[in-house]
Amino acid sequence: MIQFPEKFQERMQQMLGDEEYAEFLKSYDLPFHNGLRINTWKTKPQELLQRMGVDLKQVPWNETGFYLENKKQFSKHPYYQGGLYYIQEASAMLPAKLVNAQPGEKILDMCAAPGGKSTAIGAALKGEGLLLSNDISKSRAKALLRNLEGFGIINSIVVSEYPEKLSRYFPEFFDKVLIDAPCSGEGMFHKEPSMTESWLRMGSEEYHKLQMEILTYGAKMVRPGGKLIYSTCTFSPEEDEGSIAWFLQEHPDFHLVEVDDDKDLCGCHCIDHGHPEWADGNPELTKTRRLWPHHLEGEGHFAAVLCRDADSEPMGGKVTLASVPKLPAEMESFFQFLETEGIHYPFDKKRLLVQNGYVQYIPEGMPELKGLHIMRSGWFLGELKKKRFEPSGAFARGLTPDVCDKVIAYPGDSEEVVRYLKCETLQVDPNLKNGWYLICVDEFALGWGKVSNGTLKNKYPSGWRLV
Structure with missing residues (x-):
């Protein structure tokens, strides 16, 4: 039993009354309720659970949430690593x-x-x-x-x-x-x-x-x-x-x-x-x-x-929308990457932003952020490096296989997908064309890999590595 501070106990008993307070205390003898919430941007809840072969009880107040009995089992699954669900109470x-x-x-x-x-x-x-x-x-x-x-x-x-x-x-x-x-x-x-x-x-x-x-x-x-x-x-x-x-x-x-x-x-x-x-x-x-x-x-x-209230008096002040500078000549390597690697995402060039060599796709109607401590302003696509473009893991996660010509998809229960998530080098079909591939678990994007003569050089972000 958890040892509550005496002052806390006194207040809770006063709030709830003796009978309900006793029920409140009993609840702490029960297991903690772990849960997961499914990423509906990527998949539908029942479809994902069916893929995983599990039958989980739904959280009553959230149709995308489900209770977990074995958190470890789900925290190591490739679908979790691929952002298909979030573990949350x-x-x-x-x-x-x-x-x-x-x-x-x-x-x-x-x-x-x-x-x-x-x-x-x-x-x-x-x-x-x-x-x-x-x-x-x-x-x-x-x-x-x-x-x-x-x-x-x-x-x-x-x-x-x-x-x-x-x-x-x-x-x-x-x-x-x-x-x-x-x-x-x-x-x-x-x-x-x-x-x-x-x-x-x-x-x-x-x-x-x-x-x-x-x-x-x-x-x-x-x-x-x-x-x-x-x-x-x-x-x-x-x-x-x-x-x-x-x-x-x-x-x-x-x-x-x-x-x-x-x-x-x-x-x-x-x-x-x-x-x-x-x-x-x-x-x-x-x-x-x-x-x-x-x-x-x-x-x-x-x-x-x-x-x-809709008729509230204005408080004053005005938001300035961000202005996007003209794209530098180096961006040609980004467009060349898309063409060469067969990526057909409908980018609006007016929303492409290059800062210190980093390419980002900003949200429509983004406000001016100058002077704020910015961790990221939009979809981070990758980095311009000496006349070539290096795609980011975030770029891969925002894509789907249907907009990519070059895809390698591993089953969710395969050894290969685990090795990929551990950032290991893999062997692939030697007949595959060299170049960048979107690596997926089933049809869900994980990251990038670069094929060279039957060897897949792993480009999964080291900070995301499965341990």
């Missing part, structure tokens, strides 16, 4: 589900690392629109970038900045802003009991102050009629209903949106409503949502969907 799938991303929208994931929410949003956008994924920690932003590129998301921008600076760059720019806020993490005590130590050091008050600050800056970036989605993985009323109550008082042009269990949550009715009595008594707070570990198969979470 079931309750953590709720925030991105409530974003309800639609192709063509402009969305900000403000506290995005390590990428569970951003990969879900990116998959739902289906390559259309723009996803700006941010994390204040540069090291965590690197992991975020890795996950987005591994998922084959081609319309994302990854930055590492403070919310205040972002708000100055993108006033009223986004259709939706997701804030999965830093919090005291009480809902994660089951997964990481050691978090109780940081809870004792910080408590809820300091996180509440931080949440108010982030919410303020997030609101400035929501267009009139747009939405702000707020979530935490804590039970703390101060950080949950309390933060939303404060926000509504300070931002009268925002209102809470009722979450429809049937429409928004796949007909799931096991998620509780918020509790106004735990904040300022505003009855609108019943429109927020709470996930309790003793009510469902998942951990603790809180979420709220807020909409900015």
Whole structure:
């Protein structure tokens, strides 16, 4: 049994009452609920599960999420390495589900690392629109970038900045802003009991102050009629209903949106409503949502969907769209690569950007980013090197075999695909034409390989190597 801090126990007992508190404690004697969420940008859930020969129980509130009993089995599978699914705790799938991303929208994931929410949003956008994924920690932003590129998301921008600076760059720019806020993490005590130590050091008050600050800056970036989605993985009323109550008082042009269990949550009715009595008594707070570990198969979470009034007064400021310089002469090697290797992707030349020799395909309508700490601005295609073009792993992940003439596809259960993922050199049909090939597991892109006289030189990114 997890040893909860005494102060935490007292508060939870007061919130839930003796009988329900006993059920709450019992839930921590049950196994932790691992899950996976399938990349619908690449495949359909049931088709992938059928390919893998597994029958997994669906997460009730997310049609793309499923429960896992053996995490290790799925974390080593070539389909996982190929970005076909993301391993994620079931309750953590709720925030991105409530974003309800639609192709063509402009969305900000403000506290995005390590990428569970951003990969879900990116998959739902289906390559259309723009996803700006941010994390204040540069090291965590690197992991975020890795996950987005591994998922084959081609319309994302990854930055590492403070919310205040972002708000100055993108006033009223986004259709939706997701804030999965830093919090005291009480809902994660089951997964990481050691978090109780940081809870004792910080408590809820300091996180509440931080949440108010982030919410303020997030609101400035929501267009009139747009939405702000707020979530935490804590039970703390101060950080949950309390933060939303404060926000509504300070931002009268925002209102809470009722979450429809049937429409928004796949007909799931096991998620509780918020509790106004735990904040300022505003009855609108019943429109927020709470996930309790003793009510469902998942951990603790809180979420709220807020909409900015369509007739809100403009806050001022203007977003400048990025200007793309004329392509340098060296780009001829990129176009030559496409022609020689038989890659027929319909690139819009007006969206091709070259910076320091790196070729990127920027999202349509990308804003000016100069002055921000940018990890990636769009789909990273590769590097120009002395009159030749070297394609990137991210380029491969964004492609499908139908746009490539030269493809080598290995079955998901083959020894060859494992060796490829380990960056080993492979032998191939000596009759294959020399040159670059898109390497796939079944029909899903993994990376590149360069064939020379029956030998496949492995071009899988070393940082992605299967160990």
